[in-house]
Amino acid sequence: MTEARLQAFAPDGLPEISAGADLAGLVAKHTELRDGDVVAVTSKVVAKAEGRVRPGPREDAVAGETARVVARRGPVLIVRTHHGLTMAAAGIDASNVASGTVVLLPVDPDASARSLRERLRHLTGANVAVIVTDTAGRAWREGQTDMAIGAAGITPLEDFVGRVDAHGNELAVTRPAVADELAGAAELVQGKLHGRPVAVLRGRADLVLPPGEHGPGARALVRDDTSDMFGYGAREAVVRALAGQPGDRAPFGAPAAPEDLAAALVQAPGVREVVPSEDDASAHVLADTPAGVAVAAICFAFGWQVDTIDDTTAGIAVRVSPVTT
Template sequence: MSSRLEVWAPDGLPEVAPGDDLAGLAVAAVGADLADGDVVCVTSKVVSKAEGRTRVGDREDAIDEETVRLVARRGATRIVRHRLGLTMAAAGVDASNVEAGSIVLLPLDPDASARDLRRRLLELTGANVGVVVTDTAGRAWREGQTDIAIGAAGIVVAEDFAGRTDPYGNPLAVTLPAVADELAGAAELAQGKLAGRPLAVVRGRADLVLPPGEDGPGATSLVRPEGGDLFGFGAREAVVRALAGAEVDRLPFGAPVPADELAAALARLPDAADRTAVAAVCFAHGWTWEDWQRRDGRA
């Protein structure tokens, strides 16, 4: 047995304008090539253009509007938590591949956009396909960017291997390939950044495509909830937020840790009597200084 994956990105998709039938444009570009089990990947930018999410205005103001909170800052670069839950640079606001002076915001609801596109493609072609709405994102600890799924419909977005065993009999505990992101990355290889190919078709993973009428959990299910990420703040921002101790900043640090874990962290401080430092460490671990004093028998 062998496994084969095909990816192609057609030329000929015209400039997309607000109100355009994106599914109709896609069918015109792909032609009769679309088949059951294919996955159609489309960039968020053309989805946003079709949905009227392009505007003239200040990019920084748009970033502010789309941002839930700041995660990290390096000079002028802001990594933020977007209103969709995504953590990304500049809240996904883009000024490339668009008329000078204009900016493009992410779709209001990429999963809903994917569902609409999937339903329309089925109407036009009779093919049961999955749909992924893609966008470019950086990765912690690594240079460069890759495309990820920010919207999805009709596909399994993550394969859960927990509880299975590998060929050697070893149990798999937390193996969860984010296949929607992998499909997005594969599509970007065929699309390229400057070739004007915002659409790609991936063939060879029909096992991931759900039956008609079943859209699945969408790409939203891949977003960790606030407090569930080990890196809720950047390194510098975390120090400042912990020292400031604002109640609104508590959730990104995660759930309160057991007392012994907090005690171990406090033991690393050079001065255990430094109340400011102790309070900051307590805050970062989900505790208050007062609660720790009572727990420690000092209050």
Template structure:
């Protein structure tokens, strides 16, 4: 198996109402192929969906918080309405104009479905979409990208019941495929350089048939 991850080209500074699909296609060197997976940062999606807010950051964090999980000084870790547990409830003031913050898309799975459908309409290609955000991990330093919106692939591969190399049945093995794709794309994305999109090729077997979106990243959230 061969897997390739390629960053798309530079995008202009994004604003509400911009045609993100058109901009991504213009930055896609050879255009999409059936079975490709488009990975795009949630900030790019949020900006075109009008989630750039000129407001006090703490007020926006409070509005985006469903439940505060932890606090240390000014740092708050919160569960969002999406069920995500993120620093500052996913509210970000980097790579945006002074005095503004960017909140997460209201429904990242719907955003992913919209991008997938538009790509199919405009190109005729069957492309899966993963919308990502950067998150920390409990008891580990550093951050990695995770999937917060998914369309066109199963975000989890449930391997329970399948045999391991010694013939014993697996019990709880369920790779978070969408998160693995998000993390791999994070290696080539350069958000500060306005390259918020990447394409992962070589995993066509995981992409659902045209018109099928799957359960979305919501399936990755524990109840």
């Protein structure tokens, strides 16, 4: 009988990591690696080895690691980092580090993973994949889980699109984020309080690429702004749509189809009619005068812009068109 098996183990005994530490050397010393293993290393020890520890409170470091704020609730900030990751407090951590200091994320986690992979190959002769992991919360779900923020030697997404299941159904959108799944499995044996920042996962050698082929990295898991349906938190989306600053457009995504815009506009109080042009290059909106603010905000959120507003005896006539880059 054949069976699928995944083994995960995390060694004890790694010392406290400081700037300049030979992290790959420590991994090689405390593990027995085989071809096809996946080595998961927490971003915290990678960052410590790379000298990413800073003095001061976490709040003081967030701004420098933030590309934009996604959402806030009181002192809690969810931001998009310069890596493209959406995380609380830009992934900056004040745990398992000397009091009065914080650890930033690695500057380039994919590059860190590639360096570790190459060094482990040199030290052990084993062809392994490396993932750099970090902990994050998830929208709509309580608790946190680990995910891959850096990867080398592995394709982080399996693509099942076009394949057929056992019932003959063609798969259309199935793309397992295997690097994230492995990161979560690694965390189960690492734990948060046991001083085990490294885990080895064995049993998915089919995911490991040949030596010298590093793959696209964990960056391939980051959804870009044009396809991100949740670029802002609920409150922030309302405020930014009303403010209508050009620099806030991208997280709302690419311009929506005219019929989608029309369906949204007719829900606004005071909007009476929306007539798209035959070529979908513009639309005309007839509305009561007070509805002008709502029309502008909805258009902004849908990637359209207000071109002209004309007063009429019955209210306003607004011409809108998709934003072009």
